[in-house]
Amino acid sequence: MARQAFIDSIKKEIERIDEAKISKRHEKVIEGFTAHPSPRAIIDGKEVLIFNSNDYLGLRFNKKVKAAEHNAAKQYGAGPGAVRFISGTLKIHKDLEKELARFHSREDAVIFSSAFALNFGVIHTLIKGQSKDSLISDNTLVISDELNHRSIIDGIRVAGLNKENKAIFKHLDLEDLKRVLEENKGKFKRVVIISDGIFSMLGEYQNVSNLQLIADHYDPQYEEGVMTIIDDAHGVAAFGKSGRGCEEVTKGKCSILLGTLGKGFGVDGGYAVGDKIFMDYIRESAATYIYSNPISPGTAGAALEAIRLVDSRSGSRLINSLNKNIAYFKEKMIDSGFSFAAFSKHAIQPVLIGDAVKTKALTDELFQRGILVTNLNYPVVQRGRDEIRVQLSSLHTLEDIDLFVKECSEIAKRLEIIK
Ligand SMILES: Cc1ncc(COP(=O)(O)O)c(C=O)c1O
Numbered sequence: 047m048a049r050q051a052f053i054d055s056i057k058k059e060i061e062r063i064d065e066a067k068i069s070k071r072h073e074k075v076i077e078g079f080t081a082h083p084s085p086r087a088i089i090d091g092k093e094v095l096i097f098n099s100n101d102y103l104g105l106r107f108n109k110k111v112k113a114a115e116h117n118a119a120k121q122y123g124a125g126p127g128a129v130r131f132i133s134g135t136l137k138i139h140k141d142l143e144k145e146l147a148r149f150h151s152r153e154d155a156v157i158f159s160s161a162f163a164l165n166f167g168v169i170h171t172l173i174k175g176q177s178k179d180s181l182i183s184d185n186t187l188v189i190s191d192e193l194n195h196r197s198i199i200d201g202i203r204v205a206g207l208n209k210e211n212k213a214i215f216k217h218l219d220l221e222d223l224k225r226v227l228e229e230n231k232g233k234f235k236r237v238v239i240i241s242d243g244i245f246s247m248l249g250e251y252q253n254v255s256n257l258q259l260i261a262d263h264y265d266p267q268y269e270e271g272v273m274t275i276i277d278d279a280h281g282v283a284a285f286g287k288s289g290r291g292c293e294e295v296t297k298g299k300c301s302i303l304l305g306t307l308g309k310g311f312g313v314d315g316g317y318a319v320g321d322k323i324f325m326d327y328i329r330e331s332a333a334t335y336i337y338s339n340p341i342s343p344g345t346a347g348a349a350l351e352a353i354r355l356v357d358s359r360s361g362s363r364l365i366n367s368l369n370k371n372i373a374y375f376k377e378k379m380i381d382s383g384f385s386f387a388a389f390s391k392h393a394i395q396p397v398l399i400g401d402a403v404k405t406k407a408l409t410d411e412l413f414q415r416g417i418l419v420t421n422l423n424y425p426v427v428q429r430g431r432d433e434i435r436v437q438l439s440s441l442h443t444l445e446d447i448d449l450f451v452k453e454c455s456e457i458a459k460r461l462e463i464i465k
Pocket residue numbers: 160161162163195197242244246277278279280306307308315316
Protein backbone atom coordinates (compact mmCIF):
# COMPACT_ATOMS: atom_id res chain seq x y z
CA MET A 47 0.00 0.00 0.00
CA ALA A 48 1.24 3.48 -0.85
CA ARG A 49 0.43 4.75 2.62
CA GLN A 50 3.26 2.55 3.90
CA ALA A 51 5.61 5.16 2.42
CA PHE A 52 3.98 7.81 4.61
CA ILE A 53 4.31 5.56 7.67
CA ASP A 54 8.00 5.04 6.81
CA SER A 55 8.50 8.81 6.67
CA ILE A 56 6.92 9.15 10.10
CA LYS A 57 9.21 6.40 11.45
CA LYS A 58 12.22 8.23 10.07
CA GLU A 59 11.06 11.47 11.65
CA ILE A 60 10.78 9.80 15.06
CA GLU A 61 14.28 8.34 14.58
CA ARG A 62 15.56 11.83 13.71
CA ILE A 63 14.00 13.23 16.90
CA ASP A 64 15.53 10.41 18.98
CA GLU A 65 18.97 10.83 17.41
CA ALA A 66 18.87 14.59 18.04
CA LYS A 67 17.98 13.73 21.67
CA ILE A 68 15.02 16.12 21.64
CA SER A 69 12.36 13.49 22.30
CA LYS A 70 9.49 14.44 24.63
CA ARG A 71 7.29 11.34 24.44
CA HIS A 72 9.03 9.37 27.20
CA GLU A 73 7.03 11.16 29.86
CA LYS A 74 7.52 10.59 33.57
CA VAL A 75 4.28 9.13 34.89
CA ILE A 76 3.17 10.36 38.31
CA GLU A 77 1.31 7.57 40.08
CA GLY A 78 0.24 9.69 43.03
CA PHE A 79 1.53 12.01 45.73
CA THR A 80 2.80 11.14 49.17
CA ALA A 81 0.16 13.44 50.68
CA HIS A 82 -2.21 16.28 49.75
CA PRO A 83 -0.62 18.82 49.69
CA SER A 84 2.91 17.68 48.94
CA PRO A 85 5.64 18.40 46.41
CA ARG A 86 6.56 14.68 46.61
CA ALA A 87 5.21 12.47 43.85
CA ILE A 88 5.49 8.74 43.26
CA ILE A 89 7.17 7.83 39.96
CA ASP A 90 7.99 4.19 39.13
CA GLY A 91 7.05 3.37 42.73
CA LYS A 92 9.71 5.77 44.04
CA GLU A 93 9.31 9.04 45.96
CA VAL A 94 10.42 12.05 43.92
CA LEU A 95 10.68 15.67 45.05
CA ILE A 96 9.17 17.83 42.31
CA PHE A 97 11.01 21.04 41.42
CA ASN A 98 9.35 21.63 38.06
CA SER A 99 5.66 22.19 38.62
CA ASN A 100 3.67 25.29 37.65
CA ASP A 101 1.42 24.78 40.66
CA TYR A 102 3.28 27.58 42.46
CA LEU A 103 0.92 27.81 45.44
CA GLY A 104 -0.01 24.14 45.76
CA LEU A 105 -3.66 25.00 45.10
CA ARG A 106 -4.38 21.81 43.15
CA PHE A 107 -4.30 19.97 46.49
CA ASN A 108 -6.33 22.52 48.42
CA LYS A 109 -9.31 20.95 50.21
CA LYS A 110 -11.67 23.81 49.39
CA VAL A 111 -10.64 23.79 45.74
CA LYS A 112 -11.20 20.03 45.47
CA ALA A 113 -14.55 20.28 47.29
CA ALA A 114 -15.67 23.07 44.93
CA GLU A 115 -14.79 20.86 41.96
CA HIS A 116 -16.80 18.01 43.41
CA ASN A 117 -19.82 20.22 44.19
CA ALA A 118 -19.89 21.77 40.73
CA ALA A 119 -19.74 18.32 39.12
CA LYS A 120 -22.63 17.24 41.37
CA GLN A 121 -24.73 20.21 40.28
CA TYR A 122 -23.90 20.38 36.56
CA GLY A 123 -22.42 16.98 35.63
CA ALA A 124 -18.91 16.01 34.59
CA GLY A 125 -18.75 17.90 31.28
CA PRO A 126 -20.26 21.02 29.69
CA GLY A 127 -22.33 19.02 27.19
CA ALA A 128 -21.79 21.42 24.29
CA VAL A 129 -19.85 24.43 23.10
CA ARG A 130 -20.77 27.78 24.64
CA PHE A 131 -23.27 29.14 22.09
CA ILE A 132 -25.18 25.84 21.81
CA SER A 133 -25.98 24.77 25.41
CA GLY A 134 -22.54 24.65 27.05
CA THR A 135 -22.70 27.94 28.97
CA LEU A 136 -23.37 27.03 32.58
CA LYS A 137 -23.90 29.52 35.37
CA ILE A 138 -20.61 28.41 36.93
CA HIS A 139 -18.79 29.55 33.75
CA LYS A 140 -20.44 32.97 33.98
CA ASP A 141 -19.65 33.19 37.72
CA LEU A 142 -16.01 32.38 36.98
CA GLU A 143 -15.80 35.04 34.25
CA LYS A 144 -17.28 37.61 36.61
CA GLU A 145 -14.75 36.67 39.30
CA LEU A 146 -11.83 36.88 36.85
CA ALA A 147 -12.95 40.34 35.71
CA ARG A 148 -13.16 41.43 39.35
CA PHE A 149 -9.77 39.90 40.20
CA HIS A 150 -8.06 41.83 37.40
CA SER A 151 -10.23 45.00 37.73
CA ARG A 152 -11.61 44.73 34.20
CA GLU A 153 -15.12 45.02 32.76
CA ASP A 154 -15.36 41.46 31.51
CA ALA A 155 -13.57 38.13 31.05
CA VAL A 156 -13.78 35.17 28.64
CA ILE A 157 -12.60 31.66 29.51
CA PHE A 158 -11.05 29.18 27.06
CA SER A 159 -10.23 25.48 27.35
CA SER A 160 -6.52 26.36 27.72
CA ALA A 161 -4.21 29.36 27.39
CA PHE A 162 -2.75 27.78 24.26
CA ALA A 163 -6.23 27.74 22.66
CA LEU A 164 -6.75 31.26 23.99
CA ASN A 165 -3.68 32.62 22.20
CA PHE A 166 -4.68 30.97 18.94
CA GLY A 167 -8.20 32.39 19.17
CA VAL A 168 -7.52 35.90 20.43
CA ILE A 169 -4.48 36.71 18.30
CA HIS A 170 -6.07 35.44 15.12
CA THR A 171 -9.30 37.29 15.58
CA LEU A 172 -7.72 40.59 16.60
CA ILE A 173 -5.30 40.77 13.73
CA LYS A 174 -7.16 38.98 10.95
CA GLY A 175 -10.86 39.14 11.75
CA GLN A 176 -13.28 36.24 11.84
CA SER A 177 -13.87 35.62 8.15
CA LYS A 178 -13.42 37.25 4.77
CA ASP A 179 -16.50 39.39 5.50
CA SER A 180 -15.00 40.73 8.72
CA LEU A 181 -14.73 44.48 9.15
CA ILE A 182 -11.33 43.90 10.81
CA SER A 183 -8.97 43.98 7.85
CA ASP A 184 -5.44 42.69 8.04
CA ASN A 185 -3.88 46.15 7.83
CA THR A 186 -2.35 45.46 11.22
CA LEU A 187 1.25 45.36 12.36
CA VAL A 188 1.92 42.79 15.07
CA ILE A 189 4.96 43.41 17.20
CA SER A 190 6.19 40.55 19.35
CA ASP A 191 9.00 40.12 21.92
CA GLU A 192 11.60 37.78 20.42
CA LEU A 193 11.33 35.30 23.31
CA ASN A 194 7.55 35.03 23.39
CA HIS A 195 5.96 31.69 24.23
CA ARG A 196 5.30 29.12 21.49
CA SER A 197 1.52 29.66 21.75
CA ILE A 198 1.99 33.34 20.82
CA ILE A 199 4.43 32.58 18.00
CA ASP A 200 2.15 29.93 16.54
CA GLY A 201 -0.93 32.10 17.20
CA ILE A 202 0.61 34.79 15.00
CA ARG A 203 1.74 32.19 12.46
CA VAL A 204 -1.70 30.62 12.00
CA ALA A 205 -3.23 34.06 11.50
CA GLY A 206 -1.36 33.92 8.17
CA LEU A 207 -0.16 37.53 8.11
CA ASN A 208 2.22 38.70 5.41
CA LYS A 209 5.86 38.97 6.43
CA GLU A 210 5.76 42.78 6.40
CA ASN A 211 2.85 42.77 8.91
CA LYS A 212 5.02 41.07 11.54
CA ALA A 213 7.86 42.57 13.53
CA ILE A 214 9.96 41.43 16.45
CA PHE A 215 11.58 43.57 19.10
CA LYS A 216 14.65 42.46 21.03
CA HIS A 217 13.87 40.60 24.23
CA LEU A 218 12.73 43.06 26.94
CA ASP A 219 14.25 45.92 24.94
CA LEU A 220 11.62 48.65 24.93
CA GLU A 221 13.94 51.04 23.05
CA ASP A 222 13.88 48.50 20.24
CA LEU A 223 10.07 48.40 20.47
CA LYS A 224 10.08 52.20 20.01
CA ARG A 225 12.31 51.83 16.96
CA VAL A 226 9.81 49.41 15.35
CA LEU A 227 6.88 51.73 16.13
CA GLU A 228 8.78 54.73 14.79
CA GLU A 229 9.82 53.00 11.57
CA ASN A 230 6.32 51.80 10.74
CA LYS A 231 4.37 55.03 11.20
CA GLY A 232 2.13 55.67 8.20
CA LYS A 233 2.49 52.10 6.92
CA PHE A 234 -0.27 50.39 8.94
CA LYS A 235 -3.71 51.31 10.25
CA ARG A 236 -3.21 49.74 13.66
CA VAL A 237 -0.66 47.99 15.83
CA VAL A 238 -0.97 45.09 18.26
CA ILE A 239 1.96 44.61 20.63
CA ILE A 240 2.15 41.14 22.17
CA SER A 241 4.41 39.94 24.93
CA ASP A 242 4.73 37.36 27.65
CA GLY A 243 4.45 38.85 31.13
CA ILE A 244 6.73 36.35 32.86
CA PHE A 245 8.99 34.58 30.34
CA SER A 246 8.71 30.87 30.90
CA MET A 247 12.31 29.85 30.17
CA LEU A 248 14.08 32.53 32.18
CA GLY A 249 11.59 33.86 34.74
CA GLU A 250 12.20 37.47 33.66
CA TYR A 251 9.27 39.87 33.42
CA GLN A 252 8.15 42.41 30.88
CA ASN A 253 7.67 45.90 32.28
CA VAL A 254 3.97 46.22 31.42
CA SER A 255 3.81 49.78 32.70
CA ASN A 256 6.64 51.07 30.48
CA LEU A 257 5.43 49.05 27.51
CA GLN A 258 1.96 50.59 27.90
CA LEU A 259 3.42 54.13 28.13
CA ILE A 260 5.14 53.54 24.80
CA ALA A 261 1.91 52.19 23.28
CA ASP A 262 0.04 55.26 24.57
CA HIS A 263 2.66 57.58 23.11
CA TYR A 264 2.42 56.02 19.64
CA ASP A 265 -1.36 55.46 19.76
CA PRO A 266 -2.31 58.79 18.09
CA GLN A 267 0.31 58.22 15.41
CA TYR A 268 -1.56 55.24 13.89
CA GLU A 269 -5.04 55.72 12.36
CA GLU A 270 -6.63 53.03 14.59
CA GLY A 271 -4.15 53.15 17.43
CA VAL A 272 -1.87 50.77 19.31
CA MET A 273 -3.21 47.90 21.43
CA THR A 274 -1.28 45.79 23.92
CA ILE A 275 -1.74 42.13 24.82
CA ILE A 276 0.17 40.59 27.71
CA ASP A 277 0.18 36.83 28.29
CA ASP A 278 0.95 36.51 31.99
CA ALA A 279 0.35 32.76 32.28
CA HIS A 280 3.19 32.31 34.80
CA GLY A 281 2.56 35.61 36.59
CA VAL A 282 -1.05 35.30 37.67
CA ALA A 283 -1.49 33.70 41.11
CA ALA A 284 2.30 33.64 41.56
CA PHE A 285 3.86 37.07 41.05
CA GLY A 286 3.10 40.31 42.88
CA LYS A 287 1.98 40.78 46.45
CA SER A 288 -1.60 39.79 45.71
CA GLY A 289 -0.89 37.47 42.75
CA ARG A 290 -1.98 39.91 40.03
CA GLY A 291 1.25 39.24 38.15
CA CYS A 292 3.36 41.63 36.10
CA GLU A 293 0.68 44.32 35.99
CA GLU A 294 0.81 44.52 39.78
CA VAL A 295 4.60 44.44 40.01
CA THR A 296 5.10 47.13 37.35
CA LYS A 297 1.91 49.09 38.17
CA GLY A 298 0.75 48.94 34.57
CA LYS A 299 -2.39 47.94 32.69
CA CYS A 300 -2.49 46.51 29.18
CA SER A 301 -5.44 46.49 26.75
CA ILE A 302 -6.08 42.74 26.99
CA LEU A 303 -4.54 40.54 29.66
CA LEU A 304 -4.29 36.80 29.02
CA GLY A 305 -3.85 34.26 31.79
CA THR A 306 -4.15 30.61 32.63
CA LEU A 307 -5.99 28.83 35.41
CA GLY A 308 -3.58 25.92 34.95
CA LYS A 309 -0.46 27.19 36.70
CA GLY A 310 -0.60 29.32 39.88
CA PHE A 311 -4.35 28.78 40.26
CA GLY A 312 -3.67 25.04 40.24
CA VAL A 313 -6.58 24.07 37.97
CA ASP A 314 -6.96 24.24 34.17
CA GLY A 315 -8.11 26.56 31.38
CA GLY A 316 -7.18 29.93 29.87
CA TYR A 317 -8.78 33.38 30.06
CA ALA A 318 -8.76 36.88 28.66
CA VAL A 319 -9.81 40.00 30.58
CA GLY A 320 -10.39 43.52 29.30
CA ASP A 321 -13.01 46.05 28.22
CA LYS A 322 -16.43 44.57 27.46
CA ILE A 323 -16.20 45.54 23.81
CA PHE A 324 -13.08 43.36 23.36
CA MET A 325 -14.63 40.44 25.23
CA ASP A 326 -17.85 40.72 23.17
CA TYR A 327 -15.77 40.64 20.02
CA ILE A 328 -13.80 37.58 21.22
CA ARG A 329 -17.08 35.76 21.99
CA GLU A 330 -18.31 36.58 18.50
CA SER A 331 -15.21 35.65 16.62
CA ALA A 332 -12.49 33.55 18.31
CA ALA A 333 -12.80 30.11 16.70
CA THR A 334 -11.16 28.24 19.59
CA TYR A 335 -13.79 29.78 21.90
CA ILE A 336 -16.82 29.29 19.65
CA TYR A 337 -16.18 25.81 18.26
CA SER A 338 -14.57 24.07 21.24
CA ASN A 339 -16.00 22.96 24.57
CA PRO A 340 -15.37 25.20 27.58
CA ILE A 341 -13.69 23.81 30.71
CA SER A 342 -15.78 21.32 32.64
CA PRO A 343 -18.11 22.62 35.38
CA GLY A 344 -15.92 20.94 38.03
CA THR A 345 -12.86 22.77 36.71
CA ALA A 346 -14.78 26.06 36.66
CA GLY A 347 -15.95 25.51 40.25
CA ALA A 348 -12.42 24.68 41.39
CA ALA A 349 -11.01 27.75 39.59
CA LEU A 350 -13.62 30.02 41.17
CA GLU A 351 -12.58 28.79 44.61
CA ALA A 352 -8.87 29.08 43.76
CA ILE A 353 -9.29 32.77 42.83
CA ARG A 354 -11.14 33.47 46.07
CA LEU A 355 -8.38 31.66 47.97
CA VAL A 356 -5.61 33.72 46.34
CA ASP A 357 -7.50 36.80 47.55
CA SER A 358 -7.83 35.51 51.11
CA ARG A 359 -5.44 35.62 54.05
CA SER A 360 -4.35 32.09 53.38
CA GLY A 361 -3.57 33.11 49.79
CA SER A 362 -1.33 35.93 51.06
CA ARG A 363 0.43 33.45 53.32
CA LEU A 364 1.06 31.11 50.39
CA ILE A 365 2.44 33.93 48.22
CA ASN A 366 4.67 35.05 51.10
CA SER A 367 6.07 31.59 51.63
CA LEU A 368 6.66 31.20 47.88
CA ASN A 369 8.64 34.46 47.90
CA LYS A 370 10.63 33.33 50.94
CA ASN A 371 11.48 30.09 49.17
CA ILE A 372 12.60 31.95 46.04
CA ALA A 373 14.91 34.23 48.03
CA TYR A 374 16.32 31.33 50.09
CA PHE A 375 16.93 29.21 46.98
CA LYS A 376 18.78 32.01 45.17
CA GLU A 377 20.97 32.75 48.17
CA LYS A 378 21.90 29.10 48.72
CA MET A 379 22.63 28.44 45.04
CA ILE A 380 24.84 31.52 44.74
CA ASP A 381 26.66 30.55 47.97
CA SER A 382 27.33 27.16 46.38
CA GLY A 383 28.92 28.73 43.30
CA PHE A 384 26.07 28.53 40.79
CA SER A 385 25.05 31.38 38.54
CA PHE A 386 21.78 32.13 36.79
CA ALA A 387 20.96 32.42 33.10
CA ALA A 388 18.89 35.53 33.88
CA PHE A 389 17.86 37.65 36.83
CA SER A 390 14.50 36.38 38.04
CA LYS A 391 12.40 37.32 41.05
CA HIS A 392 9.81 34.76 40.02
CA ALA A 393 9.38 31.11 41.03
CA ILE A 394 11.09 30.13 37.75
CA GLN A 395 14.82 30.14 38.48
CA PRO A 396 17.10 29.42 35.48
CA VAL A 397 20.34 27.86 36.78
CA LEU A 398 23.03 28.31 34.13
CA ILE A 399 25.00 25.20 33.20
CA GLY A 400 26.13 26.20 29.69
CA ASP A 401 26.74 22.72 28.31
CA ALA A 402 24.06 20.41 26.88
CA VAL A 403 25.73 17.11 27.88
CA LYS A 404 26.45 18.22 31.45
CA THR A 405 22.94 19.65 31.86
CA LYS A 406 21.44 16.31 30.89
CA ALA A 407 23.87 14.37 33.11
CA LEU A 408 23.02 16.63 36.04
CA THR A 409 19.23 16.30 35.72
CA ASP A 410 19.49 12.52 35.11
CA GLU A 411 21.50 12.02 38.28
CA LEU A 412 19.27 14.34 40.27
CA PHE A 413 16.36 12.16 39.21
CA GLN A 414 18.21 9.02 40.33
CA ARG A 415 18.61 10.75 43.69
CA GLY A 416 14.87 11.50 43.87
CA ILE A 417 14.67 15.09 42.54
CA LEU A 418 12.82 16.05 39.37
CA VAL A 419 13.86 19.21 37.55
CA THR A 420 13.81 20.31 33.89
CA ASN A 421 16.82 20.63 31.61
CA LEU A 422 16.59 23.14 28.79
CA ASN A 423 18.95 22.91 25.85
CA TYR A 424 19.29 24.48 22.43
CA PRO A 425 17.02 25.20 20.48
CA VAL A 426 14.71 25.98 23.43
CA VAL A 427 17.46 28.24 24.83
CA GLN A 428 20.40 29.83 23.00
CA ARG A 429 23.49 27.69 22.35
CA GLY A 430 25.82 27.72 25.36
CA ARG A 431 22.97 28.94 27.62
CA ASP A 432 21.83 25.43 28.62
CA GLU A 433 20.10 25.60 31.96
CA ILE A 434 18.22 23.65 34.54
CA ARG A 435 14.90 25.36 35.09
CA VAL A 436 13.96 25.14 38.74
CA GLN A 437 10.40 25.99 39.70
CA LEU A 438 9.75 26.72 43.33
CA SER A 439 6.48 26.34 45.14
CA SER A 440 5.03 27.42 48.46
CA LEU A 441 4.83 23.66 49.18
CA HIS A 442 8.62 23.36 49.43
CA THR A 443 10.13 23.56 52.88
CA LEU A 444 13.55 25.10 53.52
CA GLU A 445 14.77 21.52 54.11
CA ASP A 446 13.56 20.53 50.63
CA ILE A 447 15.55 23.42 49.17
CA ASP A 448 18.61 22.51 51.26
CA LEU A 449 18.37 18.97 49.95
CA PHE A 450 18.14 20.21 46.36
CA VAL A 451 21.16 22.50 46.77
CA LYS A 452 23.21 19.75 48.46
CA GLU A 453 22.51 17.09 45.82
CA CYS A 454 22.86 19.52 42.93
CA SER A 455 26.18 20.88 44.26
CA GLU A 456 27.64 17.39 44.79
CA ILE A 457 26.86 16.31 41.24
CA ALA A 458 27.82 19.67 39.69
CA LYS A 459 31.26 19.55 41.37
CA ARG A 460 31.93 16.11 39.98
CA LEU A 461 30.83 17.27 36.52
CA GLU A 462 33.07 20.35 36.91
CA ILE A 463 30.14 22.73 36.52
CA ILE A 464 31.08 24.47 39.78
CA LYS A 465 34.31 24.39 41.78
C1 LIG B 1 3.35 32.21 28.40
C2 LIG B 1 2.47 31.01 28.26
N1 LIG B 1 1.31 31.14 27.60
C3 LIG B 1 0.48 30.09 27.46
C4 LIG B 1 0.78 28.85 27.98
C5 LIG B 1 -0.18 27.70 27.79
O1 LIG B 1 -0.92 27.50 28.96
P1 LIG B 1 -2.01 26.34 29.05
O2 LIG B 1 -1.32 25.18 29.69
O3 LIG B 1 -3.13 26.90 29.87
O4 LIG B 1 -2.42 26.03 27.65
C6 LIG B 1 1.98 28.68 28.68
C7 LIG B 1 2.31 27.34 29.23
O5 LIG B 1 3.38 26.87 29.25
C8 LIG B 1 2.85 29.78 28.82
O6 LIG B 1 4.01 29.65 29.46
